[in-house]
Amino acid sequence: xxxxSYGFSIALTPANVLAALLGALVGTAVGVLPGIGPSxxxxxxxPATLAFPPATSxxxxxxIFYGSQYGGSTTAILLNMPGEAxxxxxxxxxxxxxxKGRAGAALTIAGVGSFIAGTLGVVGLTVxxxxxxxxxxxFGPPEYFALGLLGLAFLSRLSSAAPWKNLLLITVGxxxxxxxxxxxxxxxxxxxxxVGLLSGISLVPxxxxxxxxxxxxxxxxxxxxxxxxxxxxxxxxxxxxxxxxTSALPIARGTLLGFPLGMIPGPAPLxxxxxxxxxxxxxxxxxxxxxxxxxxxxxxxxxxNNSATTGTLAPLLALGLPFTGATALLLAGMTIQGVQPGPLxxxxxxxxxxxxxxSMYIGNVALLLLNVPLVGLWVSLLRLPQALLVCLILVFTxxxxxxxxxxxxxxxxxxxxxxxGFLLRSLDFDMAPLVLGMVLGPVMEENFRxxxxxxxxxxxxxxxxxxxxxxxAVLVLVIVLPGFIRIARSRSIARRRxxxxxxxx
Amino acid sequence: MRAHPSFIVAGAGLALAxxxxxxxxxxxxxxxxxxxPGLFPRGLGVVxxxxxxxxxxxxxxxxxxxxxxxxxxxGTRTAVVVAALLVFAAALPSLGSIPAIFLLSxxxxxxxxxxxxxxxxxxxxxxxxxVHFLFASLLGSSLPxxxxxx
Numbered sequence: 001x002x003x004x005s006y007g008f009s010i011a012l013t014p015a016n017v018l019a020a021l022l023g024a025l026v027g028t029a030v031g032v033l034p035g036i037g038p039s040x041x042x043x044x045x046x047p048a049t050l051a052f053p054p055a056t057s058x059x060x061x062x063x064i065f066y067g068s069q070y071g072g073s074t075t076a077i078l079l080n081m082p083g084e085a086x087x088x089x090x091x092x093x094x095x096x097x098x099x100k101g102r103a104g105a106a107l108t109i110a111g112v113g114s115f116i117a118g119t120l121g122v123v124g125l126t127v128x129x130x131x132x133x134x135x136x137x138x139f140g141p142p143e144y145f146a147l148g149l150l151g152l153a154f155l156s157r158l159s160s161a162a163p164w165k166n167l168l169l170i171t172v173g174x175x176x177x178x179x180x181x182x183x184x185x186x187x188x189x190x191x192x193x194x195v196g197l198l199s200g201i202s203l204v205p206x207x208x209x210x211x212x213x214x215x216x217x218x219x220x221x222x223x224x225x226x227x228x229x230x231x232x233x234x235x236x237x238x239x240x241x242x243x244x245x246t247s248a249l250p251i252a253r254g255t256l257l258g259f260p261l262g263m264i265p266g267p268a269p270l271x272x273x274x275x276x277x278x279x280x281x282x283x284x285x286x287x288x289x290x291x292x293x294x295x296x297x298x299x300x301x302x303x304x305n306n307s308a309t310t311g312t313l314a315p316l317l318a319l320g321l322p323f324t325g326a327t328a329l330l331l332a333g334m335t336i337q338g339v340q341p342g343p344l345x346x347x348x349x350x351x352x353x354x355x356x357x358x359s360m361y362i363g364n365v366a367l368l369l370l371n372v373p374l375v376g377l378w379v380s381l382l383r384l385p386q387a388l389l390v391c392l393i394l395v396f397t398x399x400x401x402x403x404x405x406x407x408x409x410x411x412x413x414x415x416x417x418x419x420x421g422f423l424l425r426s427l428d429f430d431m432a433p434l435v436l437g438m439v440l441g442p443v444m445e446e447n448f449r450x451x452x453x454x455x456x457x458x459x460x461x462x463x464x465x466x467x468x469x470x471x472x473a474v475l476v477l478v479i480v481l482p483g484f485i486r487i488a489r490s491r492s493i494a495r496r497r498x499x500x501x502x503x504x505x
Numbered sequence: 506m507r508a509h510p511s512f513i514v515a516g517a518g519l520a521l522a523x524x525x526x527x528x529x530x531x532x533x534x535x536x537x538x539x540x541x542p543g544l545f546p547r548g549l550g551v552v553x554x555x556x557x558x559x560x561x562x563x564x565x566x567x568x569x570x571x572x573x574x575x576x577x578x579x580g581t582r583t584a585v586v587v588a589a590l591l592v593f594a595a596a597l598p599s600l601g602s603i604p605a606i607f608l609l610s611x612x613x614x615x616x617x618x619x620x621x622x623x624x625x626x627x628x629x630x631x632x633x634x635x636v637h638f639l640f641a642s643l644l645g646s647s648l649p650x651x652x653x654x655x
Contacts, residue, residue, distance in 0.1 A: 457537030
């Protein structure tokens with residue numbers, strides 16, 4: 001409790017309150033605007049935060065990250081147009097409620113559900129991060145290698161694209177991370193004689209390219225205007241007593257479901273919305289109402305995605321390992337400020353850890369106050385000239401990429417990454433595996449080689465401790481289980497077909 | 506016969522793997538007790554090659570569902586914006602940040618539908634001066650001056 005008070009003493013300084021509010025505002029705005037997601041927004045604003053102290057810059061970036069989950073539901077409910085991927089499921093019942101004149105109630109329930117889940121998620125984050133960080137102090141090179149491998153294996157299975165596409169990008173990401181000096185001997189590798197590549201391919205312009213530039217290029221290609229929006233009156237925002245009562249348990253279940261899912265590598269916030277929706281439909285006595293304007297179909301998924309978003313921060317803060325694209329951007333934000341997240345973050349930089357945690361309580365309150373009553377203002381963002389938005393984002397991104405190291409090569413890396421990201425996304429590739437490959441690659445290589453040095457070349461070191469053995473066992477399951485399930489399913493279908501065919505004959 | 510776009514991506518992955526393995530031959534593998542800088546990349550190259558071959562097989566089996574449509578108005582717009590970005594990257598060190606941002610803004614606003622020359626010039630000037638002021642004066646970044654006098 002003393003530590004949390006210490007966090008509040010940092011988060012409540014005027015600069016940090018302003019940073020949390022600014023992050024919440026920008027996050028809500030990018031959540032409302034379809035096209036530019038939280039990763040794109042963090043990527044674009046990352047260089048601008050370099051001028052701030054580390055705690056202030058992270059408070060702002062984290063605010064964008066969790067704030068975007070609030071904004072995504074607004075356009076989903078009012079326009080049937082999800083601002084974020086996580087709001088896709090909210091369209092189903094949220095928009096149906098809007099058609100029945102209950103848009104205000106759906107927006108309020110989504111906002112309150114997000115607030116409750118976000119706030120409880122922060123409590124979970126505090127407990128989980130401290131526990132994981134303490135456990136991680138016992139981690140040595142084999143455990144870190146196994147964890148990196150396990151994270152990438154989960155990602156390849158759970159990410160939205162086909163497994164081969166995910167694996168391809170993971171491998172290319174790791175490959176890019178090997179360019180530059182060897183982490184143990186300092187020998188130059190894959191630099192092709194270029195002095196500029198000696199320090200490696202910087203993660204930040206790649207991130208800004210595959211998220212920022214690629215998203216803008218997609219918007220330029222489509223150039224579709226935003227539809228006309230109906231206004232929501234303030235008095236319509238209050239849900240009925242029945243709507244509150246019906247939403248309470250789905251919000252609680254969504255919160256409990258979302259947080260642990262958030263700690264699993266992959267698109268956890270998105271997955272949590274679908275699982276929460278399926279759970280609510282299964283538990284409902286009137287499942288036929290789902291899809292026609294059931295408030296539970298808004299309350300559960302909205303709570304789940306906010307809770308899961310908070311959960312994704314636990315492995316980043318406790319282990320220094322990001323398992324989503326957006327948390328990889330937060331990691332980049334920390335490392336360019338000279339802060340290394342991991343088990344020692346809490347003891348070495350308590351002002352950052354506790355400051356960010358406390359700021360999330362403030363941010364969640366701000367988001368509730370900003371989102372629900374000001375819904376009209378957020379929706380009016382969609383009336384901004386799209387040309388101006390595209391132009392500003394492009395300029396911010398390229399100048400931002402240059403200004404980090406004052407290096408023109410970074411601008412070319414940014415453009416190449418943006419074009420590659422745009423083309424691959426149009427072929428249904430998910431870019432998170434590439435980014436995470438780049439982040440986790442050096443961790444895996446260094447720990448793999450350190451393990452072999454320490455064990456005198458004995459490969460059994462990777463299953464030598466209970467922690468790494470369990471992780472390797474889970475890894476085998478992640479790789480093998482889907483194949484077994486597929487075989488079992490095809491056999492069961494074949495078995496069902498034979499009696500049918502016999503009956504026909 | 507028209508190649509499947511995903512097949513081309515997987516093929517590019519295979520080409521990258523082969524090139525990576527060829528370049529990687531320069532680095533020592535070391536031994537298991539003392540692994541050298543070439544060991545991890547060698548394994549990585551083999552994995553990339555295997556995944557690429559798997560991807561090529563999967564793409565051939567998946568049928569003609571995905572077709573990359575680049576030759577549309579949207580494709581042309583996108584290509585012009587990419588060209589503007591490259592012009593920006595080339596112009597930044599020599600012309601300086603304000604003219605380079607002006608060029609990029611004018612082209613992207615034009616591509617996005619602005620047709621009034623006065624609006625294009627005015628809008629681009631305001632954007633270039635504001636962004637320069639924000640980064641150079643407020644955030645303390647050192648942007649290239651180029652031919653710009655201040």
